[in-house]
Amino acid sequence: MFADPALYTEIAQFYAWHMALMDNGEPDAWADAYTEDAVFEEPGRSSVLRGREAIRAAITKRVAELAAAGTVMRHWTGNLSVTPQPDGSLRAQYYSLVMRAPRGERPDMFAHVVCRDVLVRRGDRWLIRHRHIGVDALEK
């Protein structure tokens, strides 16, 4: 049921690295961690994005909006579970708390979500083939 230590710590580090790309305003590197045919779903918040370039366009727009507003976001990952699949892909589930942290102001929770990803191996790296974000709560 559980991933071995090498796989589990690799995926934990994958998410620490990947979330930091978004939070540091590097949308291209963030989008490059998706497969070319990746699907990104966040029901109730946005329409389904199909393909890496659609995902890239959406994150590029989002990062630009946040930068224009001077808003820093920090995406926490927690309670990570990693389940290898028979076809070599992985299912990863984790909670994500999105902190909105305007510099010099009081920290603030923007959203709480549960993410379910399918990751696939491409050479020496993992790519996201499918992401489903279940929004538990979101600031209105």
Place this chain on the structure above:
Amino acid sequence: MFADPALYTEIAQFYAWHMALMDNGEPDAWADAYTEDAVFEEPGRSSVLRGREAIRAAITKRVAELAAAGTVMRHWTGNLSVTPQPDGSLRAQYYSLVMRAPRGERPDMFAHVVCRDVLVRRGDRWLIRHRHIGVDALEK
């Protein structure tokens, strides 16, 4: 002082799995992760629960109340430490932030606690023999 990588990642995944059972409304599977003679203590919040069936009854009631209220809770685990004991049991300590996440609303912190568990091996799985929850803060 520290657990080896296999043990540490196994226990991290144990908690990710176990917290999700409660958060997804599966009280029976959650209760089955306690030993038959387990003790559950949460001083200042509830009386001591003795035995798996008392723990099962309490969580079943709690899950039903949350479902009736339409409330989603997400129990985060953080700063996990795992210390093997000479008798083969483990002591695990972690912080837990309890997010209350009513769908479509602003996320909210319900409680912050420090958990101290004793885990014992039974066949191929770990069971909780003792849980002590120190409540740091709780919404009034």
Place this chain on the structure above:
Amino acid sequence: MFADPALYTEIAQFYAWHMALMDNGEPDAWADAYTEDAVFEEPGRSSVLRGREAIRAAITKRVAELAAAGTVMRHWTGNLSVTPQPDGSLRAQYYSLVMRAPRGERPDMFAHVVCRDVLVRRGDRWLIRHRHIGVDALEK
């Protein structure tokens, strides 16, 4: 790019242990985890501290102030990345959410920061040689 499982889980446990020292009011043990010549930077919040004894004096004062006020703080670490350097040191980066948890009251977020540490091996333990805390948000 990523640390191996033994190193990654060791550093995760190092931080769980070290944060608990501060949160449990043990400033001397906390300060002993810095090198004698350590540098502690938290721009915009305090002046640079140079040397273990300056760090010890600052944390001792801070812990005493919190104890006098009856305030419990809990320093969460998240999204940990660990990058070994050619000289044997490590770079560690992590998010930290500082929960202020007055007993019996509603939990509260005090600060959100991004920490960048340089750790060095001394015998069988890791010590912090440099800490840079980037304050994203802080309660006014």
